[in-house]
Amino acid sequence: MKLTLLRVALILLPFLVAPTGAASGPACSQAVSPEKAIRAVLDAQVAAWNRGDMDAFMTGYWKSDSTEFVGSNGVLHGWQTVLERYRKVYPDRSVRGTLTFSNIEINILCPTAALVTGHYALVREKDHPSGVFTLVFRKFHEGWRIINDHTSALGG
Numbered sequence: 001m002k003l004t005l006l007r008v009a010l011i012l013l014p015f016l017v018a019p020t021g022a023a024s025g026p027a028c029s030q031a032v033s034p035e036k037a038i039r040a041v042l043d044a045q046v047a048a049w050n051r052g053d054m055d056a057f058m059t060g061y062w063k064s065d066s067t068e069f070v071g072s073n074g075v076l077h078g079w080q081t082v083l084e085r086y087r088k089v090y091p092d093r094s095v096r097g098t099l100t101f102s103n104i105e106i107n108i109l110c111p112t113a114a115l116v117t118g119h120y121a122l123v124r125e126k127d128h129p130s131g132v133f134t135l136v137f138r139k140f141h142e143g144w145r146i147i148n149d150h151t152s153a154l155g156g
Contacts, residue, residue, distance in 0.1 A: 035106045042118075064147075067082060067147055069085065070150040099122055102119045102120075105117045114144070118132070120151070131154045
């Protein structure tokens with residue numbers, strides 16, 4: 001079959017308009033950067049914590065037996081174990097307080113992994129505990145999730 005110049009031009013047009021490897025069209029403009037997606041997870045966690053919804057707070061974590069939480073009492077394994085820890089340590093608003101995150105630094109390690117560091121603070125009626133955290137995020141089909149959380153309280 002003989003291709004005319006017009007047919008060749010129509011076939012090559014998409015490659016001539018967009019640089020090699022670049023995406024084009026509506027899907028590109030709707031893409032969210034990994035940094036924005038991870039910040040959205042953290043913002044959703046803060047909102048869930050402050051309304052006392054631990055189940056929603058935990059949606060930021062990978063729902064797996066391999067999820068890890070590292071704190072002053074050692075290493076906990078498993079999403080359910082981490083949820084139970086949060087429910088036990090922060091049973092009500094007086095203990096849970098109001099959470100804020102600050103000084104967040106997001107380092108994308110590869111397209112499906114990120115290292116996040118930051119500072120947390122709780123405002124409670126009798127005290128204002130704070131500390132630092134290091135989170136390992138991994139990108140799954142459902143979005144970015146925390147697979148490892150190392151949180152340490154800062155001494156007063």
